[in-house]
Amino acid sequence: MTALERPPRAPRMHLGSEAQPPTGKYQWIYLWELPIRVMHWTAAVAIVVLATTGLYIGKPFFMTGGEASSHYLMGWVRFLHFSAAAVLVTTGIVRVYWLFAGNRFERLAALFPIRPRDWANMVKQVKYYLMIKPGDAPQYLGHNPLQQLSYTGIYALTAVMVVTGFAMYGQSNPDGMFYRLFQWLVPLLGGIQIVRFIHHVSTWIFLIFIPIHVYLAMRGDVMERSGTISSIISGGRFVRSDVKYVDE
Amino acid sequence: MYFPSSRPWADGETLSEHLERRGVSRRDFLKFCGEMTAVLGLSSAMTPKVAAALAAMKRPSVIWLQLQECTGCVESVLRTGNPSIGDLVLDVISLDYQHTIMAAAGHQAENALQQAMKDNKGEYLLLVTGSIPLNDDGIYLTIGGRTAKEILVDAAKGAKAVIAVGACAHWGSVQAARPNPTGAVGVSEVVTDKPVVNIAGCPPISDVVTATIVHYLTFGNIPELDYDGRPRFAYSSRIHDQCPRRANFDAGQFVEEFDDEAARKGYCLYQVGCKGPATFSPCPIFLWNSGTSWPIGAGHPCIGCTERHFWDTMSPFYKRMPDVAGFGIESKVDLIGAALAAGAVAGVAAHATATGVHQIRERRRERELPIVNQPPSGKKE
Ligand code: HEM
Ligand code: SF4
Ligand code: SF4
Numbered sequence: 001m002t003a004l005e006r007p008p009r010a011p012r013m014h015l016g017s018e019a020q021p022p023t024g025k026y027q028w029i030y031l032w033e034l035p036i037r038v039m040h041w042t043a044a045v046a047i048v049v050l051a052t053t054g055l056y057i058g059k060p061f062f063m064t065g066g067e068a069s070s071h072y073l074m075g076w077v078r079f080l081h082f083s084a085a086a087v088l089v090t091t092g093i094v095r096v097y098w099l100f101a102g103n104r105f106e107r108l109a110a111l112f113p114i115r116p117r118d119w120a121n122m123v124k125q126v127k128y129y130l131m132i133k134p135g136d137a138p139q140y141l142g143h144n145p146l147q148q149l150s151y152t153g154i155y156a157l158t159a160v161m162v163v164t165g166f167a168m169y170g171q172s173n174p175d176g177m178f179y180r181l182f183q184w185l186v187p188l189l190g191g192i193q194i195v196r197f198i199h200h201v202s203t204w205i206f207l208i209f210i211p212i213h214v215y216l217a218m219r220g221d222v223m224e225r226s227g228t229i230s231s232i233i234s235g236g237r238f239v240r241s242d243v244k245y246v247d248e
Numbered sequence: 249m250y251f252p253s254s255r256p257w258a259d260g261e262t263l264s265e266h267l268e269r270r271g272v273s274r275r276d277f278l279k280f281c282g283e284m285t286a287v288l289g290l291s292s293a294m295t296p297k298v299a300a301a302l303a304a305m306k307r308p309s310v311i312w313l314q315l316q317e318c319t320g321c322v323e324s325v326l327r328t329g330n331p332s333i334g335d336l337v338l339d340v341i342s343l344d345y346q347h348t349i350m351a352a353a354g355h356q357a358e359n360a361l362q363q364a365m366k367d368n369k370g371e372y373l374l375l376v377t378g379s380i381p382l383n384d385d386g387i388y389l390t391i392g393g394r395t396a397k398e399i400l401v402d403a404a405k406g407a408k409a410v411i412a413v414g415a416c417a418h419w420g421s422v423q424a425a426r427p428n429p430t431g432a433v434g435v436s437e438v439v440t441d442k443p444v445v446n447i448a449g450c451p452p453i454s455d456v457v458t459a460t461i462v463h464y465l466t467f468g469n470i471p472e473l474d475y476d477g478r479p480r481f482a483y484s485s486r487i488h489d490q491c492p493r494r495a496n497f498d499a500g501q502f503v504e505e506f507d508d509e510a511a512r513k514g515y516c517l518y519q520v521g522c523k524g525p526a527t528f529s530p531c532p533i534f535l536w537n538s539g540t541s542w543p544i545g546a547g548h549p550c551i552g553c554t555e556r557h558f559w560d561t562m563s564p565f566y567k568r569m570p571d572v573a574g575f576g577i578e579s580k581v582d583l584i585g586a587a588l589a590a591g592a593v594a595g596v597a598a599h600a601t602a603t604g605v606h607q608i609r610e611r612r613r614e615r616e617l618p619i620v621n622q623p624p625s626g627k628k629e
Contacts, residue, residue, distance in 0.1 A: 204581070204582075
């Protein structure tokens, strides 16, 4: 599909103006189009598989005995790791395409909190989470600046995992495509062990991110009835019509 | 087994004539040529070509510089318990200048070097072992009043090919390990105007040196190199991909301590720090000590000695992860990572509790719910 023939986007809504809200108090707003939602959940599964199999590759905590020929434990774990890696890369390609084909909440610009207002709001958001000023969280339809920063960070980290992962993967066949594509990284970082180290350590950043991410999404739903979780399943969420949203 | 002779390879004599005089049969010579062809990864149809070129060869001029080093490479390459024809070839050709094994000393030796460089300008093969210290104007290594850098630059000028033998000449090795007090670098950092062949390893396997020289003598050029200047015929596969213990790796069978049951069974050494997955070297194929064994074969993990900066990036040698910043934090990455991840879970739980408490307090104060309107029931969300 080219950018020209992309499906019609959800009309941009001005809250409380032309679009008639369902109750007068709330209205449903479409945020995340299908490719983004599919990408999110596929990547989530892939990352969980990658982190688990990766931890095993890093420290094989189960071992087999007897003859080597009757087992293939590490072999299968690595196979799973590389298969999930292929899935993750596919979702990455979809995401990059959607940086240009997506709606304004999904596009490249939505990834970066670069305006001064964003930074002020980020401070407010932090204060809100720290319960210093609980009532004062700036309201966003899409991602607030803190979310933008952390999700963009996770995208960047995924890119780091992919390039370091393929740099290691390519070494098993120096005549192959992956070696040619990713070997430049090795002298750049000062050796394959540094590449391996970065790949290993970054895994922990995912494992730190995941519980915080899940908690904050659930908390948003409970505390603000924000519909965050349903938005990444159905694509949209109900928002209050009487609130002024920063990114309306 | 061949013994060194006191009669050197004379100018004008061909290699086959010389070897014959040393008691090498034609048959053994052809076998050696066949082996070299195989080592170089050439088709066996090339053996006659290699044999013909070598047999007709006149004594090449070779200058061997020893710079900042421990002489281990010279030992590894030139001295073996049971010399093969390959060792003999190295033995007989390295005659013009090699300050450790040549008879001359002092000014006489220096003159021999100058004479060889002058007589064979543009024709000689330059072998270098050892690194070049650059700090403080190179005062950490001087021979005959000249610094290593001056000697090398001078000798490289008239060389037809430059072969850096061993980790020191490759990138500096142990002298170049953090903090590298003498500013040691490899040959390719000083000789930049012509290709330098890096025979990696600390020390390298002598067969690789012999085969590289055979290639040069047969074809008149250096073999194909990888991104780090190492000959591809020897350094194009990882230890891990040629290792006889790989079946144990794939099966999930690992040594955890050097005296455990798994070690006795010869399982994979991954968990005791084997750097085979990070190291390109032909050790499992060429083997060491006249084909007797090799480190992993003897139950010791590979330490990655053919890779640049291995003292820094492959150590600790018995741990899988490197000590990147040099203060040991890295060996605890998993502990730190797990602690932070557990901390994130605990923090999230604490935050949830605090939120609950805060919420209850607010409600008590206000006696009303903060957000009132629910989405209408039955409405699709
Ligand atoms: C979120 C993504 C990923 C996570 C969390 C992850 C995690 C890990 C971990 C923890 C290790 C063990 C490192 C060690 O201790 O040596 C590992 C190894 C590895 N990973 Fe990943 N990884 C990810 C993505 C990828 C991708 C995209 C590739 C691309 C092919 C990849 C390829 C590899 C390879 C080749 C190894 C080394 C396997 C071996 O040496 O046998 N990884 N990964
Ligand atoms: S490479 Fe190793 S063995 Fe060779 S001279 Fe240097 S330290 Fe010695
Ligand atoms: S012993 Fe080392 S090189 Fe051999 S399979 Fe195990 S990790 Fe790989």
